[in-house]
Amino acid sequence: MTDCLFCRIVAGEIPATVVTETETTLAFRDIDPKAPTHVLVIPKEHHREIGDVEPQLAGEILATAHQVAKSEGIDASGYRLVFNTGEDGGQTVFHVHCHVLGGRGLSWPPG
Ligand code: AMP
Ligand code: ZN
Numbered sequence: 001m002t003d004c005l006f007c008r009i010v011a012g013e014i015p016a017t018v019v020t021e022t023e024t025t026l027a028f029r030d031i032d033p034k035a036p037t038h039v040l041v042i043p044k045e046h047h048r049e050i051g052d053v054e055p056q057l058a059g060e061i062l063a064t065a066h067q068v069a070k071s072e073g074i075d076a077s078g079y080r081l082v083f084n085t086g087e088d089g090g091q092t093v094f095h096v097h098c099h100v101l102g103g104r105g106l107s108w109p110p111g
Contacts, residue, residue, distance in 0.1 A: 006095035010044045020071065024057060025064040027100075036103025037072045037079070041065045047096045050083045065100050074102035 008014045009028065016028035019039050030038040041064045047053050053061070062081070069075040079102030084091040 004046055004095050005093055006040075006042050006097065007046050010042070019068055020064065022060065022064055024060050027064055027068050030099070034099075035101040035106065037069075037074050037100065039065075039068050039072065039100040041068060041098040041100060042095060048094050049085045049091065049096050051085070053096055061096075061098050065098050068100050069102065072100075072102065078102060080106050 002008070005014065009016045010026055019027040019029060021027065024044055025041055026044055027039050027041045030040050041061050043053065043057050043061060045057070047057075050058065065081050066075070069079045072079075079100060082099040082101065083089075083096065084099070
């Protein structure tokens, strides 16, 4: 999708700070970090939201997110994975992405 921001990052048309990638997923730093570690993990293929993603690909997104937590050194201290979904979920970019947040204590419940 040429009008999708994250598809354009996958295509290399918009720069991003890539943390890691696999055949099917890409992880890059959020441009407006909400925690010391804030990385987005996306499927390279366009899907609007997590409910549209096949279980195998969803598992690959989660595996990459866990890999990022390890490489960022937050797997032992703890971290949070978030899929904001739809309007009430606060989704603003409609290419599914998993937020990997950590490096500080995260409050609960979210706002
Ligand atoms: P959400 O609100 O869950 O849809 O999250 C979208 C996220 O994308 C936000 O945390 C933004 O800061 C982030 N974002 C927007 N544009 C970019 C970009 N060009 N590179 C990296 N992250 C971005
Ligand atoms: Zn897209």
